[in-house]
Amino acid sequence: MISVEEALSHVFDLVAPVGIETVPLAEAAGRVLAEPVQAKRSQPPFAASAMDGYALKGAEAEPHAMFKVIGTAAAGHGFGGRVGPGQAVRIFTGAPVPEGADRVIIQEDVTARGDMITLGHDLDAGPHIRPAGNDFASGATVEAPRRLSPADLSLLAAMNLPEIPVRRRPVVAIIATGDELVTPGENPGPDQIIASNNFGLKALVEAEGAEARLLPIARDTRASLETVFGLAEGADLILTSGGASVGDHDLVGAVAAGLGMEQSFYKVAMRPGKPLMAGRMGAAAMIGLPGNPVSSLVCGHVFVRPALRAMLGLGAAPAPRHSGILAAPIGANGPREHYMRARITPDGLSVFDRQDSALLSVLAEADALVVRPPHDGPRAAGERVAYLSL
Numbered sequence: 069m070i071s072v073e074e075a076l077s078h079v080f081d082l083v084a085p086v087g088i089e090t091v092p093l094a095e096a097a098g099r100v101l102a103e104p105v106q107a108k109r110s111q112p113p114f115a116a117s118a119m120d121g122y123a124l125k126g127a128e129a130e131p132h133a134m135f136k137v138i139g140t141a142a143a144g145h146g147f148g149g150r151v152g153p154g155q156a157v158r159i160f161t162g163a164p165v166p167e168g169a170d171r172v173i174i175q176e177d178v179t180a181r182g183d184m185i186t187l188g189h190d191l192d193a194g195p196h197i198r199p200a201g202n203d204f205a206s207g208a209t210v211e212a213p214r215r216l217s218p219a220d221l222s223l224l225a226a227m228n229l230p231e232i233p234v235r236r237r238p239v240v241a242i243i244a245t246g247d248e249l250v251t252p253g254e255n256p257g258p259d260q261i262i263a264s265n266n267f268g269l270k271a272l273v274e275a276e277g278a279e280a281r282l283l284p285i286a287r288d289t290r291a292s293l294e295t296v297f298g299l300a301e302g303a304d305l306i307l308t309s310g311g312a313s314v315g316d317h318d319l320v321g322a323v324a325a326g327l328g329m330e331q332s333f334y335k336v337a338m339r340p341g342k343p344l345m346a347g348r349m350g351a352a353a354m355i356g357l358p359g360n361p362v363s364s365l366v367c368g369h370v371f372v373r374p375a376l377r378a379m380l381g382l383g384a385a386p387a388p389r390h391s392g393i394l395a396a397p398i399g400a401n402g403p404r405e406h407y408m409r410a411r412i413t414p415d416g417l418s419v420f421d422r423q424d425s426a427l428l429s430v431l432a433e434a435d436a437l438v439v440r441p442p443h444d445g446p447r448a449a450g451e452r453v454a455y456l457s458l
């Protein structure tokens with residue numbers, strides 16, 4: 069058995085960044101920027117008023133001074149002329165500041181009568197003008213790689229970039245295996261259960277920005293497994309769940325090997341998730357996940373998500389770990405790295421008593437996996453531990 073760290077480094081050896089495609093800006097949210105992009109325009113492109121008020125010469129802005137209003141500048145409609153001595157232009161937020169003016173007096177500090185204004189007694193420091201290029205200058209770079217956030221989308225739009233180079237979505241084929249499985253909504257026989265892993269895995273890979281292909285359930289026969297593996301043709305990553313232990317019906321490793329899978333490891337010293345395998349299958353990477361529902365999703369967080377991030381060009385790094393304190397004591401750990409389902413509470417991490425790898429109801433309540441190193445001793449309430457957030 070190898071450690072989680074070794075297994076993950078083997079997984080990274082199996083994957084490489086996928087190609088680049090160009091998508092419309094409106095579809096770029098959550099995608100990974102693949103190449104640096106440059107602003108095609110400065111923002112603001114002109115000195116702009118930050119307030120509603122009057123644009124005039126700052127040197128003339130004395131309390132009680134009077135000005136003649138010679139025009140209006142609104143957002144999208146600048147004032148074409150020049151502001152001379154003793155003159156002001158009515159201006160609104162976002163409007164270009166007219167030539168000759170270098171300060172905006174907020175309208176609250178002004179009394180207007182006809183086309184004349186008088187400034188008030190207490191004027192603020194101003195100048196309420198956003199200089200041209202104050203936010204970014206034309207040519208400013210957004211570096212890659214970068215997962216595009218809502219704020220990034222606004223930034224790229226403001227930079228006048230209608231199309232964005234992103235990593236294409238890695239295609240992930242998902243294969244559930246087992247004679248006992250039926251799809252939700254089907255009529256299960258008395259000895260059958262509903263296949264759940266594939267749906268959780270689909271959600272997990274889509275959340276990472278991949279395209280999931282949910283394949284038909286493979287039965288525990290060589291013929292059925294071979295057929296379904298055939299349907300995975302063209303995928304970048306093939307995920308199986310179940311059939312990876314050493315029972316008579318656990319054929320995934322053998323069938324995959326028969327189809328040319330070069331195995332890079334089998335069995336990892338972790339809990340849950342020991343019967344994990346990975347290898348190369350033609351052009352695709354293959355990760356054989358355990359069948360137990362919690363194991364398959366925990367391995368999804370620990371191995372599949374980092375693998376997808378590497379495929380998206382975000383680099384080869386383990387799932388980010390956070391540090392938190394325990395809300396209650398926990399017992400000593402055994403020889404395998406343990407990913408304990410826990411909840412983040414105001415008192416710290418509350419580890420669930422029931423850690424069986426078949427308990428989806430517990431996993432669904434968890435928002436953290438507390439990571440226990442092998443042979444970690446008992447831990448008291450208030451002690452600091454590492455965790456992954458779910």
Ligand code: AMP
Pocket residue numbers: 244245246248249261262263264265266309310311312313315358359360361
């Ligand atoms: P296996 O590794 O095939 O022996 O499966 C271990 C356990 O996980 C068994 O109880 C299976 O019934 C269950 N299992 C396997 N695949 C799935 C699946 N796709 N959804 C839900 N449970 C599964």
Ligand code: MG
Pocket residue numbers: 245246247288310311317359
């Ligand atoms: Mg099975």
